[in-house]
Amino acid sequence: ELKVEQNPLFLSMQEGKNYTIYCNYSTTSDRLYWYRQDPGKSLESLFVLLSNGAVKQEGRLMASLDTKARLSTLHITAAVHDLSATYFCAVLLPGGSNYKLTFGKGTLLTVNP
Amino acid sequence: DAGITQSPRYKITETGRQVTLMCHQTWSHSYMFWYRQDLGHGLRLIYYSAAADITDKGEVPDGYVVSRSKTENFPLTLESATRSQTSVYFCASSVAGGTSGSPSYEQYFGPGTRLTVT
Numbered sequence: 001e002l003k004v005e006q007n008p009l010f011l012s013m014q015e016g017k018n019y020t021i022y023c024n025y026s027t028t029s030d031r032l033y034w035y036r037q038d039p040g041k042s043l044e045s046l047f048v049l050l051s052n053g054a055v056k057q058e059g060r061l062m063a064s065l066d067t068k069a070r071l072s073t074l075h076i077t078a079a080v081h082d083l084s085a086t087y088f089c090a091v092l093l094p095g096g097s098n099y100k101l102t103f104g105k106g107t108l109l110t111v112n113p
Numbered sequence: 114d115a116g117i118t119q120s121p122r123y124k125i126t127e128t129g130r131q132v133t134l135m136c137h138q139t140w141s142h143s144y145m146f147w148y149r150q151d152l153g154h155g156l157r158l159i160y161y162s163a164a165a166d167i168t169d170k171g172e173v174p175d176g177y178v179v180s181r182s183k184t185e186n187f188p189l190t191l192e193s194a195t196r197s198q199t200s201v202y203f204c205a206s207s208v209a210g211g212t213s214g215s216p217s218y219e220q221y222f223g224p225g226t227r228l229t230v231t
Contacts, residue, residue: 031218042203043156043222050217088155092218099144099163099207099218100171105155 002027004091006104013079014112021107023072023089031092032072033101034063036085043088047074079111116140119204119223126194127231134189134226136204144207145187146220147171147179149200156203162187194230202226 003026013019023032030051035043047056049065049072056063060083062075072089086108090101117138126132136145147159158171160179168179176198178190191198205220 033219035222042224043205045219045221048217048219090156090220100146100158100161101220102158103156105153 002029002091002093002102004089004102004104006087006089006107008107009105010108010110012110012112013076015080016078018078019076021074021076021087021089021109023074023091023104025070025072025091025102027093028067028070029091029093030065030067032065033090033092034072034074035088035090037088037106038085046087076109079109081111081113084109084111117204117206117221117223119202119226121226122224123227125229125231128195130194132191132194132228134191134202134204134228136187136189136223138185138187138204138206138221138223140206140208140221141184142206142208142221143184144218144220145181146205146207147177147187147189148203148205149173149198150203150225151200159189159202191228194228196230198228199230200228202228 005024032049034046037043047063052067054065060077065072086106088106090103093100120135146161148156150156157173162168162181165184203225204223207220
């Protein structure tokens, strides 16, 4: 059974600071996804990481994937209030043709002025 | 409108009633999924479908029924609603494979249905 753990689950940070959200998973997989969810809204795709060493950046967010360590990170640079949201990582279940994702519990990020 | 839509967006029903949540996508994606989102549990997969007439159970299928007679529609039915099924339900779709290179299997989510069972 694939398990996906995110930490921290809650993150309160000041504007202008840097921080990293971690996503660990239990079984080999080379497909990892980061989503953002605003309160009361749906999930919005942020990054799709398709191979070991993949790094993607969009604005103040950068995601990376280390398949050997079974770890992905979402790094926030110089946080701004607009980044306040819940961030989920999700891992593709390896093997077969099910294409199912297993989600972490999410990290609630609050950026304070 | 292109994309993935869900209806209704909000629903209040009574314990024991049958209720159907609708999901419609216009991308002709092969795969469709139903999740429920609850505080403390994140998103949990209820059912998924690889194509029309092909469905399979996810992590939490009990109390739910799905069907997929057409590629674009994937309704979720609660046959006899219980209070524990109060949740936010998301439908998602993805392409089974890419036309070139390595497929991403990225899932695209609908706006969600907030269901309350009283």
